Amino acid sequence: MKRLLVDAYCNKNLGDDLFLKILFERYNNVNFTILNAPKEYKGIFKGIDIQNTNKIQRILFRLFPFHFTKKFEGFLLIGGSMFMQNETWKKDIKKKTRVINSFTSEKKEVFILGSNFGPFNDSTFYDKYNKIFKNCSDICFRETYSYNLFKQLPNVRLAPDIVFQLKEREIPKRKNTVGFSLIDLENRNNLKKFSDQYLNKMFDLIKSYIDSGKSITLFSFCESEGDMDVINKIMNRMTVDYLNKMNVINYTGNINEFLNEFKSMEVIIGSRFHSIILAQVFKQGFYPIIYSDKTYNVLQDIKLDEYYKYIKDIDSLNVNHVIDVAQNNRINDTEFFRDSENHFRFLDDFINRNMINEQ
Template structure:
């Protein structure tokens, strides 16, 4: 079986984990990636079932948008493929030219539908948005798909009247865990950081966020912990943020601070991540990974998508909203209590792939 797959191809560890989970789950499917980003040939070089469609020219419609392609009808031989999977998280955000973007990204699933081929959306959340027309227009768009599975109930509730809409928890909970004893635990605190200067809606909190991260790093350093600053996506400014924090901390703490930048080596990044005693996480998937690996985690909530999934998992209450960080004191950083049955959560997360499993005949 040959399937097209579209995602956020920007070397973001969270989105690359979506792809890893997908490829691991269906080793007998040939996956054709709708990107000309050569990096992905390297990231998944050990997968014989992954092909980069190098001839396509990419148009990016906003930083967090799924890739779409110009003149797609002329570039793809649609008959060669059995269907399409779009897998990603924040891929339905309202932008200034959302109507034009929606028209563009409807081309591929519409063409496939007319050829009686199936398209699937896996792992997404919906929003943020301010225009109800944005919701209504996406109802028409979702009708092009065999199945749409959101990752939070808030997104699902907007479209639950549609028969092809479902909900399950985040797809990264399907990641195969290496339960070997090869992970060397360190007395370390991991920080997942984002660059607020690149986010218009959060830019006003940039100074407070930076100041508090510096304060927290120095606090845990004084307690004897080593510090790992994790950059999940260099393109979105995580690495520059990590470098900025390391520059700002006191000289006496610098030797204890390491920067771990995701460079496309998923396994190496996860080994470092799993070695931490505590994660203070801003990135959405920094929290998901901590829960998956049973690491204590304190969320810094910068988006409703984080708040919504914590709600769904009955883990609301711990953590801090980024807009309230000024009031945060280091001694009040209390991790999420370990009250979820992670095996049950992981089992439920397989439902993200329920419709695709049936389509490819996996189960």
């Protein structure tokens, strides 16, 4: 059985955990070790042959990366916003360079799948990653904007977001239901000043939906990033009459239970990036509330960029307009669902090739 070291965002964020779910279920003949994952991740993916690195292993990896990587056949970095220019970007680049170099120096393959690039604001950031990417075996971005930044590299490809290929049993939609994916802006420096306006608009929209006879479910995709905090702020402002028509679902690693609740909604009002993707997978009407250009870039790719609102423009959101258009706003070109599997095209070849060599 082949061994693959995986780097992912392991903070009980539904979108990133869906990447891992899809990866692990696709390759049940591979032994995965997750870099920097807390212990509970073995419980999230019960029945799948995965390992976590412990604290001592991570220290040894920082000190002796080349020795540590000898036990693996390859390295996979999988995740969405893995290349953002934030306060720690220089440290992040050093970490990624150390890992990738430890594999490429041994002529082992390195894959980067499912990501977008940015936001970034200077050429040094771009140039450093351009140098790193040249040494990788295969890089597949999830939207055209990021692909165009590096398309001159022969190892760079494009495919729709990995979650488009999620294969889930369909269940009937619950009548007159609307799901809301909400995010906390207090820890987002560029959006914090819009926090009150965002809360006010979401509050008004939820009340308007309830007044029109709908039942509401508020979905927290990542508690550690404050989703439950903003949900509680909304709930605390509601009167009992409205609270009786509302429900809260918090993701705590319970992937299947969360998805079952989410896909039962008729309409999704989505702030989280993957709430928009899941709404398409589950054939739901939706309206996107955009906190990052990565969402708009994907909406452009799937030709659903007619209806949306950036959070920075949230004051101009018309509640009645959202209710009017969200019901029937959905994807028509389902080729994206199949094309999403192209993310794994070269990883498929790599794993199958190594299996043949073992036999």
